[in-house]
Amino acid sequence: MHPVRDTLVAFKGVQKTYDGENLVVKHLDLDIQRGEFLTLLGPSGSGKTTCLMMLAGFEFPTGGEILLDGQLLNKVPPHKRNIGMVFQNYALFPHMTVGQNVAYPLQVRGMAASARAEKVKQALDMVQMGNFAERYPAQLSGGQQQRIALARALVFDPKLVLMDEPLGALDKQLREHMQLELKALHKRLGVTFVYVTHDQSEALTMSDRVAVFDQGIIQQLAVVDRLYEYPENQFVAGFIGDNNRFVGTLESVSGPLANVRLPDGSVLTGTNANAASVGQAAVACIRPERISLVALDAAGSATPNALRVRVAGLIYFGDHVRVRCALAHQDDCFVKLTLGDPALSGLTEGTQVALELSPERLRIFV
Numbered sequence: 001m002h003p004v005r006d007t008l009v010a011f012k013g014v015q016k017t018y019d020g021e022n023l024v025v026k027h028l029d030l031d032i033q034r035g036e037f038l039t040l041l042g043p044s045g046s047g048k049t050t051c052l053m054m055l056a057g058f059e060f061p062t063g064g065e066i067l068l069d070g071q072l073l074n075k076v077p078p079h080k081r082n083i084g085m086v087f088q089n090y091a092l093f094p095h096m097t098v099g100q101n102v103a104y105p106l107q108v109r110g111m112a113a114s115a116r117a118e119k120v121k122q123a124l125d126m127v128q129m130g131n132f133a134e135r136y137p138a139q140l141s142g143g144q145q146q147r148i149a150l151a152r153a154l155v156f157d158p159k160l161v162l163m164d165e166p167l168g169a170l171d172k173q174l175r176e177h178m179q180l181e182l183k184a185l186h187k188r189l190g191v192t193f194v195y196v197t198h199d200q201s202e203a204l205t206m207s208d209r210v211a212v213f214d215q216g217i218i219q220q221l222a223v224v225d226r227l228y229e230y231p232e233n234q235f236v237a238g239f240i241g242d243n244n245r246f247v248g249t250l251e252s253v254s255g256p257l258a259n260v261r262l263p264d265g266s267v268l269t270g271t272n273a274n275a276a277s278v279g280q281a282a283v284a285c286i287r288p289e290r291i292s293l294v295a296l297d298a299a300g301s302a303t304p305n306a307l308r309v310r311v312a313g314l315i316y317f318g319d320h321v322r323v324r325c326a327l328a329h330q331d332d333c334f335v336k337l338t339l340g341d342p343a344l345s346g347l348t349e350g351t352q353v354a355l356e357l358s359p360e361r362l363r364i365f366v
């Protein structure tokens with residue numbers, strides 16, 4: 001159960017264009033709940049960063065309203081919004097020490113020097129950088145600079161912290177470590193985080209909710225498990241996690257389920273996610289780890305709601321094996337099997353097998 005929270009930020013019919021013709025953000029209605037970790041996820045040019053920049057005050061909306069705690073922000077300058085910001089390149093002042101960098105937001109707000117020192121110490125301790133106050137940014141690693149940028153964003157107790165790809169410059173191992181640290185810090189502080197990334201695994205690892213953007217529109221907004229298990233359209237299914245696609249024609253509909261006939265004559269039953277009608281071109285999608293791989297019986301036939309395929313390759317990933325499967329008139333599909341799965345026993349390239357697809361896991365889109 002997720003606790004009921006009140007709305008901190010509201011986008012109401014927000015639009016943004018830079019040239020007066022093409023809308024980068026088309027019509028955004030979005031409520032951000034107080035205390036949540038919300039990620040704006042999408043490919044380059046999808047509108048996610050523009051939304052963050054409008055919330056920060058570096059861009060202004062062309063139409064609609066943005067409200068923070070009920071206050072209209074449309075024309076409020078960035079330094080009057082009480083919002084912390086962390087950039088990908090950290091944006092630290094190279095001529096200032098770590099302590100001076102973190103103190104800067106307090107200084108521009110007119111806080112007394114004695115009070116500043118205590119706040120800076122608290123902020124640096126919060127990100128486990130308390131012993132680095134006298135160093136300069138050039139003396140720090142990328143991960144350390146990222147922590148300082150975060151301390152600077154938190155030092156003045158903002159209502160909201162915005163992060164624009166803040167881990168993008170870090171190597172994979174440090175990036176994954178910082179994801180866990182950020183999530184733990186968010187849980188400890190209870191501050192509202194809005195995070196922009198194009199990295200789907202990062203979004204799933206850290207967020208309470210994720211808004212998936214494409215072409216200036218939120219395609220789906222949901223908690224992470226629902227987003228992964230129940231994508232609402234083809235774009236979300238393809239952008240979040242790995243996905244297999246089987247192209248065919250919708251043959252029949254029965255309540256929430258539908259049948260799709262593939263070009264080779266196979267029929268698959270799945271959830272009719274977009275309320276498609278009979279005769280429409282349709283795509284049936286399923287995650288690689290939701291497919292069961294079974295041996296064909298002696299007669300060479302497969303079980304119901306299954307596809308007969310040929311193993312085209314096995315790819316070792318350490319904790320699992322991806323089985324690449326070829327079937328007629330479709331792209332290759334992949335099955336993810338854990339190392340102890342009996343289905344792997346004796347499996348080699350060229351083997352004929354059946355893929356069992358649960359109707360509850362197979363989602364049909366138009």
